[in-house]
Amino acid sequence: MDQKLIEDKLKLKELELNAVLEITKAINDNLPEEALYKIYDFTLRANLNVKKLALYVLDDSWECKVNHGTETNFFKIKMNEELTELKKITEVKDCKISAFEEFEYIIPVFHKSETLALIFVSEDCEDEHNASEFIQAISNIIIVAIENKKLARRELDQEAFRKELEIASDVQQYLFPDDLPYGVRLKVEASYLPHDRVGGDYYDYIPINKNQFLICVADVSGKGIPAAILMSNFQASLRTMIRQTPNLTEIIEALNFQILDSAKGEKFITFFAGIYDHNLKTLVYINSGHNPPVLVRKNGEAELLEEGSTILGMFQPLPFINEGFITDLDDFLLLCYTDGVTETSNENGEEYGIDRLSDYLVKNGNKDLKEIHQDIIVNLDDFKGKEAYNDDITILSCRIE
16 A cells, blocks of 8 residues: 555544544533534544535524535525435535535434434545544534533523422412311311412411401412512511501502512512401402402392402502492302413313303302312313313402301
């Protein structure tokens, strides 16, 4: 064999070895993806004398990550989907794709059956086929390394998200009262079905004195830790203020200011709160943009409790506040809920709605509260059919006898 040919082959093997060592060192140094692409580009230019190159990688979509030596700016050229099916080194001329005719070869990089990258190259060496196979091998090393980095990053993100959900879920559980009264004179029942692990709903029963108690339900926009923390602060503020004053208007104004100050108008809360007085047989309430609770009297008449204000946390001061005031109320059922109940949809896109809920309560208001809650949930399941729930479901009921 010709001495010069042997020397050239040895030199090429030395360059290939250096290329592998440089790529491997960069991966072991845990360099960021951008740096790995730059080293990859430099290595193919300097060590393998690749004159023209475009590297396309499948991320969320196909993107050009490396491009040099071409007249066309391939960073702006979209990948032809037909080429993503290639499983072997292919000459560009055989593909008849005009956008990439500057190149000689298309080199696929795949893991198992999934194509991860496509390298478009023009080479300047005697054994172009072997050079292409080496480019394929070295590209596979770096692309798989980058994919592993992405996978590790996704796993870290998922773990962080899992911990966030766990924290938010714990925070939310502390919002709900541990015990609700269920005696002869007063009964309170609650049901909570979160759509996800962490919901945005809140309900409460707060005794004020031996004659009065507050019952409330709320829904915060958004999910996760920020929403859970905001609702936690909301609950703490409400419980503090109700012990300072029974004036609902003052409480609502203070809560609105606190939400706006904390969330800067990026989140809001819908809220219903009512104070019942056993001696006076009165219910004072304010509905701040929440779904209207249903009040069913002893005679079977039902009314929606809509008096109040707009949502909390968007305007300062609130544009209006009206207290609802109901007298001669000594035997009744009050059912509060969040929009997950009435906005449950069936397969035809029809919502369950307030009319169905009111009709059920008028006909079945004498049932035990626990049975009423079970019936409503069963009715919602039957109504939605195969459709999924799209929000949290919270039901809070109160009966005075």
